[in-house]
Amino acid sequence: MPKVIKAKINGILLRVPEGTTILEAAEKVQVKIPTLCKHPDLTASAGCGICIVRIKGTAKMLRACSTPIEEGMEIITHDPEIVEIRRTVIELILSNHPNDCLKCGRNNNCELQKLTADFGIRQESFPQFLKNLPTDNSTNTITLEPPKCILCGRCVEVCQNGQDVWALSFLERGIKTRISPAGEIQLADSPCVRCGQCSNHCPTGAIVEKDHTGKVWEALLDPDKFCVVQIAPAVRVAIGEAFGFPVGTNLTRKMYAVLRRLGFKAVFDTSFAADVTIMEEASEFEERFINNKKPLPLITSCCPSWVDFMEKFHGDMIEHFSSCKSPHEILGVLSKTYYARKNNIDPAKIFMVSIMPCTSKKYEISRSDEMFASGYQDIDVALTTRELSRMIKQSGLDFNHLPEEECDSILGEYAGAGVIFGATGGVMEAALRTANYFITGNELERVDFDAVRGLKGVKEAEIEIAGKKVKIAIAHGLGNVEYVINKVREAKKNNKEMPWHFIEVMACPGGCVGGGGQPYNVTDELRIKRAEGLYKEDKTKEIRCSHQNPYIKRIYEEFLEKPLSEKSEKLLHTAYKSRPTYRK
Amino acid sequence: MEQKISIEIKNLVDKWKSKEGNLIMILHEIQNHHGYVPRELSLELSQMLDVPLARIYEVITFYNFFKLTPPGKHKIAVCMGTACYLKGGQDLINEVKNILHIEPGQTTKDGQYYLDMVRCLGCCGLAPVMMIDEKVYGKVKKSEIMDILSKHGSTD
Structure with missing residues (x-):
């Protein structure tokens, strides 16, 4: 038990465990001290100075975000002078920040804008000094506009220490300080894996997702195009945050309705393709685990940022990677082959849009020749949750009051297994349900695998299939990957037994529910609630295993033949190559 | 070449x-030897020290002393100390910029000239002052700069 500290905030006595910051302690007495550089996900950088408080007996004001409360402290969180200092800090930040809020990607959603409004700043108190630095659009997934950067350091912290990618850094010093990859290069030439966590943590418009909504509106207007759309599992439990729903509300059926009313001719669900992924991936696991056709462990490959990370830094792991494409790519190719043929639609006219929690999917859709397996680009545009929210608002559709609708058949109906893909451990759980059936021929009595759920950075477990122990590991957040990969590499080098047989990796903390394209202000509390929204849906589904989904059976009967068939390999699988870049 | 870098x-x-604190010491040695820190060497260093390139560049760019581009054959130092500043140091810098098409801290494309803005060369009585390599020019007029530069190399 940590020591208990007694202190007073605004005259109110409170007891908190040792190590609690003033910022956290203040919440216990109903004070939310204004902050800007502090993000609840990240270590405090004490960069901005908005959260200063007064301590009785000292002349110095201290930053609440990074000061642990001490025994006997008497803290004052607000008085006229403190408020005035905070206002000055904001005014100084504004003197280095462009005034183009109206045309900014974060308009109405910007933490600096909100503070400016809260403090009632109506004029320029200091002359403006703006940085003249070029915009970086090189990744085609995120846009970096250094002049809008307030140097809070969140993106650098999340990129370097959270994700262990080291694409972004603070270069130079003083007034010249800027965020940039190492040297005079663009992000596309850096180790950036497009996970978008920087854009998700940026308080201003300095890093935002590349907006592709224009392309979608254009296609919807084009009478020659047959526009279809799919929604990823994690989007349904997050989009509600943009419309005032409680966090984690599952809005699957409202989303089907809104997408149809936006003008899409067919609405599919990525969760269906997740079931297909599981059929293929569980078969791959069976081949490796039972038939020893390829080496263990098998490593999942649904996450394009993880694939990019592996190709850049862990090329020696390629033989362990599942060759299975990510679910939305599978749905893309099926829409332009199977669905097109069945409904007599010219696949050249099909325009497929993916609604994803993810910025990296924008990169994935053209990452290799295999993403054109239908003979066309399988996915035409990938939008993030944030972009779709904007499209809905532009249309004027009253999302909150729309009736619920069903998705289109057959690329829509999914098993519970398909929808938990959106949470860390979900792919593993879904795969285990089906792999068990493939290997033993028996159905599980209980399909929940509690050990793979939750937000622990690396989850390890042992389960039994057909009397054999299957050792598994799940990592989420790229910063947690090294531990796992190093153990595998060591075992390989020394010809030792592999520490695990099956490994799942998702680049973003929490898995796709915490994706870089999801609504802002994500914390672990939100990640858990979003994941709960998915697990709840899984629990209520009559069919919870991918191989039991009757529509999956049908698509294999009518089209794909069987998992890992020649046709499946051609359409649903991909290849990887080492693309070394400078070391992160 | 690559092998040479590795050995160095x-x-x-x-x-x-x-x-x-070995990173800074190594960067000093590299700069002493090459006059700047070449990117290939930073890449190699990153591998060997197991320090991310981003961190190495954070250090290089934090300290004014380290340079990322090769120094020019001739170093032009235009003084912007108080006396020279008042006597029109900025005009001299602007004229050099116009002639050579470089900003302070940059080297001309042909590698001939490097332009630096310095604080006080210690001869304020001669303000405004500029220095090329070891030669000091005092009471410089804007109109004389072209001539001064051409004494040291081509100004194309």
């Missing part, structure tokens, strides 16, 4: 390996 860096890394 390896020797430096071996020399400083056990010392704390």
Whole structure:
């Protein structure tokens, strides 16, 4: 038990465990001290100075975000002078920040804008000094506009220490300080894996997702195009945050309705393709685990940022990677082959849009020749949750009051297994349900695998299939990957037994529910609630295993033949190559 | 070439390996030898020290002393100390910028000239002052700069 500290905030006595910051302690007495550089996900950088408080007996004001409360402290969180200092800090930040809020990607959603409004700043108190630095659009997934950067350091912290990618850094010093990859290069030439966590943590418009909504509106207007759309599992439990729903509300059926009313001719669900992924991936696991056709462990490959990370830094792991494409790519190719043929639609006219929690999917859709397996680009545009929210608002559709609708058949109906893909451990759980059936021929009595759920950075477990122990590991957040990969590499080098047989990796903390394209202000509390929204849906589904989904059976009967068939390999699988870049 | 880089860096890394703060010491040695820190050497250093390139660039760009581009053959230092500033140092810098198409801190494309803005060369009585390599020019007029530069090399 940590020591208990007694202190007073605004005259109110409170007891908190040792190590609690003033910022956290203040919440216990109903004070939310204004902050800007502090993000609840990240270590405090004490960069901005908005959260200063007064301590009785000292002349110095201290930053609440990074000061642990001490025994006997008497803290004052607000008085006229403190408020005035905070206002000055904001005014100084504004003197280095462009005034183009109206045309900014974060308009109405910007933490600096909100503070400016809260403090009632109506004029320029200091002359403006703006940085003249070029915009970086090189990744085609995120846009970096250094002049809008307030140097809070969140993106650098999340990129370097959270994700262990080291694409972004603070270069130079003083007034010249800027965020940039190492040297005079663009992000596309850096180790950036497009996970978008920087854009998700940026308080201003300095890093935002590349907006592709224009392309979608254009296609919807084009009478020659047959526009279809799919929604990823994690989007349904997050989009509600943009419309005032409680966090984690599952809005699957409202989303089907809104997408149809936006003008899409067919609405599919990525969760269906997740079931297909599981059929293929569980078969791959069976081949490796039972038939020893390829080496263990098998490593999942649904996450394009993880694939990019592996190709850049862990090329020696390629033989362990599942060759299975990510679910939305599978749905893309099926829409332009199977669905097109069945409904007599010219696949050249099909325009497929993916609604994803993810910025990296924008990169994935053209990452290799295999993403054109239908003979066309399988996915035409990938939008993030944030972009779709904007499209809905532009249309004027009253999302909150729309009736619920069903998705289109057959690329829509999914098993519970398909929808938990959106949470860390979900792919593993879904795969285990089906792999068990493939290997033993028996159905599980209980399909929940509690050990793979939750937000622990690396989850390890042992389960039994057909009397054999299957050792598994799940990592989420790229910063947690090294531990796992190093153990595998060591075992390989020394010809030792592999520490695990099956490994799942998702680049973003929490898995796709915490994706870089999801609504802002994500914390672990939100990640858990979003994941709960998915697990709840899984629990209520009559069919919870991918191989039991009757529509999956049908698509294999009518089209794909069987998992890992020649046709499946051609359409649903991909290849990887080492693309070394400078070391992160 | 690549092998040469590896050997050079390896020797430096071996020399400083056990010392704390070795990155800065190694960067100093590289800059002393090359006049700047070439990117290829930073890449190699990143591998050998197991320090991300981003961190190395954070250090290089934090300290004014380290340069990322090769120095020019001739170093032009235009003084912007108080006296020279008042006597029109900025006009001199603007004229050099116009003639050579470089900003302070940059080297001309042909590698002939490097332009630096300095604070006080210690001869304020001669303000405004500029210095090319070891030669000091005092009471410089804007109109004289072209001539002064051409004494040291081509100004194309």
